[in-house]
Amino acid sequence: MNIKSLLLGSAAALAVVSGAQAADAVVAAEPEPMEYVRVCDAYGTGFFYIPGTETCLKVGGLLRFEKNYAKADNSAAAYEWHTRARIQIEAKNDSEWGTVYSWIRLQGDSYNNTADGAAGGNQTRWWYYFGIGGLEFGRFDAPGTRFQGYGGRTDWGGYYGNDHDQQYVSYTFNYDNFSAFVAIENDLYNGGNYAPNSQVDLYEINSKGKTVAVYGVNGREYMPNVSAGVKGAFGDYEVGAFVGYDESIESFNVRKWVRGDIGMFGFTLMGLYSDDARNEYFNYDGFSGILGLSAKVTDTVTVAKDIQWWDDDSWRVIGNVNWEVASGFSVLLEASYGDGKQVGDKVKTGMLRFQRSF
Template structure:
């Protein structure tokens, strides 16, 4: 009996030990997985970053398009090889781009803390910025990071926006406070609509925005004014002769092209900008202003006509020669958007008008650099216009120009678009833009004296040249005036078969009205295939067609 009892007790003890061992081997209950949660505070597409109270959204688009008889993104052939229509020009240009955006937002006691960035990965037709000829866009410059690296298997990355917003402030690369809400895109595909300001690809700045309620706000900003062609065109020091020969066609343009930023000095004072804006259900209205400093180099030996600050011209003695005084110019703009027009649901009208003095970029801004001069050829008929912020002169016995302070250039512009929705899938926009650049009599005298070789050629508005220039020979009865008017009109139609996928076709015509009259005879530089001939001044135009498909995500 005792043996049986001992056996039973022993067996029970063994079971207890085994059971305890198995219990110790059981896994501890796993911690709950923290899944990504939807963040509905800031609209669709935001999610909470795991373990934080920050919401993040990834987005962007993929776009492919081609332009016939124009540059990428429907750039008119209003200068360069395309405007000459020589055999080095690309008569179609295409680009594929994927834009990626990252948007983060965090609620704080000071309001929303936001960061935003956009990078563009793109590949274009080889030499798309100009041609396959001798222009600056041709590689191997691209592999050195100087221009677009559109070689096989290559491509390049561009940065549009990089900014932080906090407590009403914006720091980084963002849209200027001067720009209208649509920048240069009231209803168009083209990235080259003139008539106003465009900072759609961003500019380094610091801004502060006040919200007054009822849709009323005001913003003050300090924008980068550097020579990156965002807020500058060029300053001409009219001290020397025309570059490259008699009529001296320079880089695909006439002798009257002088190179971007020829006589600008370094950064001295940033651009001060601001706006007052009213947003309502009917649309919006905005008034903007900007102050721009014209800060030139020296009177002599530095950055003369036809050169850039690259060591091509001796700088010896430049400091002792003195310099022109800085002059402040600026611009004002008014923008209006009217929504829900009686023509159809979602139809709208966007227009803006701008006036400038010594700040021509504000009326000729595009998302690409503004040409130093507009030049369109049709056989021997030549339309031209010179783009500057100001003109001055150092002493030069050769051309009769003495020491002259900065003469600020005047500009004006208007652009807009009417958009009509035919139905939920089809829409069209009729758009256009126009801008004019003009010079006072002193500026005309400085410019024309630099180039005109013949005495007795009239300057528009009165007076004749001194005949001291070294440019081509003007014909009898010719009139010298570097001012011009450039205009555009276009129509784009879009088809959206499914959400966020759009096919579009845009036709556009650009027209250059020159203020020059008469003719000029000269020999082109050896760099271009133009003949020695007499070129008659007259207005010319150019048409282009853009086809695009874009998928937003």
């Protein structure tokens, strides 16, 4: 065998071996592209896209500790510990009919270590609403209360209604600097405040001499309460009006307000009227007014005061100081004093709150 034949044979053998090894080689798959969470800035801060969708999600909540004090004239003082945990989730996406949105809140409260289910004890509650465009369905604070921006400037904010925690359907219309809403609200409590099997309605005469259905007994199963409102923004000021009709007692509540925020100062002036003390929207037969004032004295400290007066000469004044210690952590000190039938006999209250928000 000559040198040429030996070289050719060796090359052929190497080719066979190399081919066999190539057939058994493991080829690594290309890595799947990773989809990172993207910030969604279409609906404000805190939203991010749910991976693989065009829906934006926001998660938030708070933890709270409070020490409360209350004392009326000729009665013992009451001291209470209160803690709260809250988490809420909001989701939004666009559609040809407007924004599709939903909101869920889970909240737990504990009062003085009282056992779950006991009166004034631990409470766990859900609230929620959802909608598309201006149409909304839910169970939360009534649309009118939210539409007016709640009450005054303090945490208490004044006594302006009893229409919280309602099942409702509402429609809100926005145009330029103006908005309006109309809502129907379920007026039943724990399944009923009417007598569905009674053939004879029960009535009484209210303080105005008007014959009305007895609240908690009569009412119409198929008829909800109705409310509506309108407001407009004019530079630093907002002006609005609200009307609510409690069908169970055929009673109206009217509210009007002016609100302003000018630089470091703010004010709220609200007038309220109801023609029956059992009106769900405002439990008072007559007129009441709220004046709220606030000032941001530093970048982290805000002071506020609310004064409310009723036309039976009841009154209450409340003031607070709120300190934003750090981003997401605040301390609130609030105290009040009031007198009269709507408040109690020379009632003093105080509250110290520590809160973590996110």
